[in-house]
Amino acid sequence: MKELKDKIALSHLGGGQKRIDKQHAKGKLTARERVQLLLDDDSFEEIGGLVTHRTKDFGMEDQKFYGDGVVTGYGTIAQRLVYIFAQDFTVFGGSLSETHAEKICKVMDLAIKAGAPIIGLNDSGGARIQEGVRSLGGYADIFYRNVQASGVVPQISAIMGPCAGGAVYSPAMTDYTIMVEGSSYMFVTGPNVVKTVTNEEVTAEDLGGASAHSTKSGVTHLTAQNDLDCILKIKRLLSYLPQNCEEKTIDLPFEFGNEIREELETILPDTSNKPYDMKDVIAGIVDLDSFFEIHENYADNIIVGYARLGGKSIGIIANQPFSLAGVLDVESSKKAARFVRTCDCFNVPMLVLVDVPGFLPGTDQEWQGIILNGAKLLYAFSEATVPRISVITRKAYGGAYDVMNSKHIGADFNFAWPQAEIAVMGAKGASEIIFKKEISEAKDKTAKLKEKEDEYAALFANPYSAADRGFIDEIIEPKATRRKLIKAFSAIQNKVVIRPARKHGNIPL
Ligand code: HXC
Numbered sequence: 369m370k371e372l373k374d375k376i377a378l379s380h381l382g383g384g385q386k387r388i389d390k391q392h393a394k395g396k397l398t399a400r401e402r403v404q405l406l407l408d409d410d411s412f413e414e415i416g417g418l419v420t421h422r423t424k425d426f427g428m429e430d431q432k433f434y435g436d437g438v439v440t441g442y443g444t445i446a447q448r449l450v451y452i453f454a455q456d457f458t459v460f461g462g463s464l465s466e467t468h469a470e471k472i473c474k475v476m477d478l479a480i481k482a483g484a485p486i487i488g489l490n491d492s493g494g495a496r497i498q499e500g501v502r503s504l505g506g507y508a509d510i511f512y513r514n515v516q517a518s519g520v521v522p523q524i525s526a527i528m529g530p531c532a533g534g535a536v537y538s539p540a541m542t543d544y545t546i547m548v549e550g551s552s553y554m555f556v557t558g559p560n561v562v563k564t565v566t567n568e569e570v571t572a573e574d575l576g577g578a579s580a581h582s583t584k585s586g587v588t589h590l591t592a593q594n595d596l597d598c599i600l601k602i603k604r605l606l607s608y609l610p611q612n613c614e615e616k617t618i619d620l621p622f623e624f625g626n627e628i629r630e631e632l633e634t635i636l637p638d639t640s641n642k643p644y645d646m647k648d649v650i651a652g653i654v655d656l657d658s659f660f661e662i663h664e665n666y667a668d669n670i671i672v673g674y675a676r677l678g679g680k681s682i683g684i685i686a687n688q689p690f691s692l693a694g695v696l697d698v699e700s701s702k703k704a705a706r707f708v709r710t711c712d713c714f715n716v717p718m719l720v721l722v723d724v725p726g727f728l729p730g731t732d733q734e735w736q737g738i739i740l741n742g743a744k745l746l747y748a749f750s751e752a753t754v755p756r757i758s759v760i761t762r763k764a765y766g767g768a769y770d771v772m773n774s775k776h777i778g779a780d781f782n783f784a785w786p787q788a789e790i791a792v793m794g795a796k797g798a799s800e801i802i803f804k805k806e807i808s809e810a811k812d813k814t815a816k817l818k819e820k821e822d823e824y825a826a827l828f829a830n831p832y833s834a835a836d837r838g839f840i841d842e843i844i845e846p847k848a849t850r851r852k853l854i855k856a857f858s859a860i861q862n863k864v865v866i867r868p869a870r871k872h873g874n875i876p877l
Contacts, residue, residue: 379417379434383458391458396529396551397595399439399454399462402489406452406599407443414441415478416471423465426498433459437492440471442478445603448611448618451479454489457529461493464535468496469506476513483612485522487602490539491529491552507534514541519713522609526598527552527588532576536587543710544605544662546590547578548598554581554588586666586703604660608674608681609714616715622655622679627854629653632846636787640762640829643689646671649721649761650684653677653850659684662707667699672707677719678854680861683711686721687772689762696768697728698741705744708752717755717857720773726766726793742771743876750777751873753865757856759849760784760831760840766793775839780863781856783849784831784840791828795821798828 380400382388391398397405403412417439420432437459442451453472455462472488479486495503517523518541525539527547531554539545539554547554555576562568562575574580581587590605592598610617632652637644650659654675661673669691673684685704687694711718727733727742749756749771757780758773769790773779784790792798799820800807810816827833834840844852 375418375434382435382456383433383437383460387458394551395594396457396491398458399456399489399491402528402595402599403439403441403443403452403454405596406487406489406602407445407450408447411443412441412452413443414439415475416440419467419471421465421467421496421499423496423498428498431460435459436465436467436471437462437496438464438468438471440475442475442484445606448606449482449484450487450606451475451482451484452487452489455492455529457491457493460496462491462529463493463496464503464506465496465499466502466506469503469509473509473513476510476517479521480513480517483521483614485524485606485609485611486517486542487606488523488525488538488542490525490527490531490535492535493530494533494535504534507538510538511541514538518543519613521612522606522714524602524605526592526602527554527578528595528598532556532558540587543714544590545581545588546592546598546601546605547581547588548592548595549578551594553577582663583665586663586699589662590664605674608660608676608683608716610716613713613715617681619681620655620676620679624678624854627851628847629850630847632849635846636762636785640787640789643693645690646686646688646694646721646723646761650675650686652846653719653853654682654684655679663703667697667703669694669697670700670704672704674716675719677850677857680857681716682857683707683716683718684721685718685773687724689723692728693725694723694763695725695728696742696745696771697733698736698738701738701741701745705741705748708745708748712748712752712754715754717861718752718757718773719853719857720749720756720758720779722758722760722764722769722772723762724765724768724772725763726768740876742767746771746777747873747875749773749779751867751875752778753863753867755780755857755860755863757781757853757860758783759844759853760788760790761846762787762789764788764790775841778865780860781842782840783842783844783852783856784834785846785849786831786843788831788834788840788843789825789829790831790834790840791824795825795829798824 440453523542525542553576578591582591629652658676671686803820
């Protein structure tokens with residue numbers, strides 16, 4: 369017993385007290401502290417705590433640490449089973465050896481078999497340099513499992529230190545990445561290689577810090593101020609997701625009241641070209657303080673995130689008139705498409721709030737492939753089988769009307785506010801095209817254009833044409849939106865969709 373206890377005590381020390389102090393001095397927690405904070409009290413059960421590496425080169429035989437740089441096991445978060453690995457920077461900088469990778473693969477395999485989420489806390493100097501290709505093989509073993517687990521169990525990656533080289537591809541293939549500000553970075557090649565190859569001078573933080581990846585690249589979905597904040601965000605994120613693709617999300621207690629929200633009546637400005645904050649609409653619909661935004665500072669002309677509606681978890685996709693008038697462009701289409709697919713694979717019903725003037729025109733967008741990227745969103749909605757409801761708050765123009773979860777691509781309920789404008793394009797642009805001859809022949813061209821614009825607007829800048837065809841199920845008073853949605857989601861919660869057999873679809877990438 370003494371021998372066992374001594375070994376366990378040693379394993380808990382990782383790379384030793386000196387290195388633990390160094391980790392703390394950087395404002396970082398150790399792997400074990402992170403695990404303890406993330407999991408329910410006394411719920412952690414370790415697997416492979418006494419594993420050591422097998423390398424003999426470079427004097428490594430004399431440098432062995434129990435656990436080999438990664439703490440692995442299972443436990444619970446809010447009483448729900450999760451599998452976890454946390455890289456221990458105090459042991460060879462958390463670098464990935466063959467045995468380190470085997471430990472991660474073991475918990476991933478168990479999580480897939482048991483149908484439980486996998487949470488990875490990454491803090492690593494990358495491939496264990498002393499092990500060469502054995503380390504690279506270990507990475508590939510993990511990547512392979514990331515893909516096998518994709519869409520089966522939720523996978524969440526926290527980046528709580530370095531994550532460089534090919535190592536970045538494991539987080540990139542998981543459902544969510546969250547980076548700690550100031551102490552984490554992700555890049556395929558670091559500043560030195562960048563300088564050698566492109567002659568660019570850039571710091572690690574500017575190249576691949578939390579700020580760069582949450583605003584410029586969209587690589588990270590969330591950022592956290594520090595380790596503790598990161599752990600709290602992982603817990604919150606998980607609360608909106610089910611254990612696996614076969615299960616539904618967990619409902620919170622809710623009692624239906626009158627659910628009328630008067631504040632929604634006055635959100636829209638008096639003219640349709642003035643912006644407003646779609647987040648006010650979201651707040652007016654969902655349960656109090658339940659909105660959890662994803663990708664907050666990236667492509668902010670579209671909003672995505674989770675919330676609770678009548679106690680149930682939902683995913684929200686909403687155009688944001690405050691940014692670029694809520695237009696769909698390359699980045700916002702990609703961002704929304706990814707979120708739609710994540711909701712769909714984990715049975716999270718979707719609410720889509722539409723106020724979209726169309727796709728962003730221009731060479732920049734066309735050459736970046738707005739066609740393919742817009743198609744991603746169209747494809748993602750069209751293939752989704754979860755309950756899907758849309759509310760058009762104001763504009764739904766052109767192809768963007770079709771793309772934003774229209775009835776035609778499988779939405780279950782489509783509502784519109786009375787101010788909605790549903791048309792091929794704005795009244796001015798439309799009139800200039802279809803009444804071109806009449807306007808050019810008129811004595812007062814401006815007056816003629818205005819007359820035709822009014823004519824077109826009267827016919828189409830409203831929701832009634834679409835309601836007449838049944839493309840809109842009901843035109844609702846804004847204040848009744850929450851009430852309608854709670855009832856409609858409840859009416860469609862047991863939706864079943866059978867698709868034709870196929871290997872897998874071919875989403876435009
Ligand atoms: C073995 C490593 C290591 C590594 C760090 N250490 N990285 N040991 N393999 N990759 C060890 C150090 O020797 C040191 O040991 C301890 O970890 C802490 O490292 P420090 O350098 O003292 O820490 P710090 O100053 O904080 O710098 C951290 C660092 C730096 C920026 C991560 O260590 C570094 O640049 N490491 C190398 C990164 C790298 O090039 N990795 C390979 C990338 S290629 P002691 O005993 O002193 O505590 C790759 C390919 C993956 O990963 C491909 C997948 C397909």
